[in-house]
Amino acid sequence: MSRKYLLPGAAVALAMIATPLTAAPAFAAPEAATTVYYDTSDAPTFRDQINAGAANWNAAVSNVKLQESSSGATLHYTEGNDPRGSYAQTDGHGSGTIFIDYTQAEQYNQTRITAHETGHALGLPDHYEGPCSELMSGGGPGPSCTNANPNAEESAQVESLWANGFRAAAAQQHRIYEVTMPVK
Numbered sequence: 001m002s003r004k005y006l007l008p009g010a011a012v013a014l015a016m017i018a019t020p021l022t023a024a025p026a027f028a029a030p031e032a033a034t035t036v037y038y039d040t041s042d043a044p045t046f047r048d049q050i051n052a053g054a055a056n057w058n059a060a061v062s063n064v065k066l067q068e069s070s071s072g073a074t075l076h077y078t079e080g081n082d083p084r085g086s087y088a089q090t091d092g093h094g095s096g097t098i099f100i101d102y103t104q105a106e107q108y109n110q111t112r113i114t115a116h117e118t119g120h121a122l123g124l125p126d127h128y129e130g131p132c133s134e135l136m137s138g139g140g141p142g143p144s145c146t147n148a149n150p151n152a153e154e155s156a157q158v159e160s161l162w163a164n165g166f167r168a169a170a171a172q173q174h175r176i177y178e179v180t181m182p183v184k
């Protein structure tokens with residue numbers, strides 16, 4: 001093989017390498033926020049409230065964003081009747097299932113319920129003894145509490161948890177309102 005054939009071949013190889021290298025920075029740039037996609041198709045009764053709760057979180061934090069999507073979602077909302085009440089079964093980092101209980105939804109502010117459970121999916125624990133201004137106090141302040149927004153401290157906690165994007169967290173399960181559920 002003569003050199004005049006080697007040289008064009010080397011040029012082609014360089015071009016093949018150069019193309020992805022040139023394009024790499026556009027893909028390598030870190031995202032400002034991690035997006036969590038959620039699906040409401042199995043909780044049609046509460047879709048508006050779920051979206052309102054997600055919007056409240058989106059307004060309060062910037063390191064993670066919630067976006068409704070019927071495909072590819074990691075966070076799924078469902079609805080039904082469960083004597084244990086509403087709950088979130090989640091890894092605390094955007095994946096899992098949130099169940100909305102009909103009975104509780106008749107008693108408590110529905111957007112507060114969905115926003116609270118979504119708070120678990122974003123990594124926050126329950127804090128039932130907190131005031132109504134805390135979202136994660138859940139049913140602690142009673143049915144008259146209609147606040148569906150995280151307070152500054154809760155927002156800061158979520159910002160910190162999501163500061164470096166996805167980080168694996170131990171699987172955990174949270175329930176809401178069980179301490180105030182009426183015994184029937």
Ligand SMILES: [Zn+2]
Pocket residue numbers: 116117120125126138174175176177
């Ligand atoms: Zn809870």
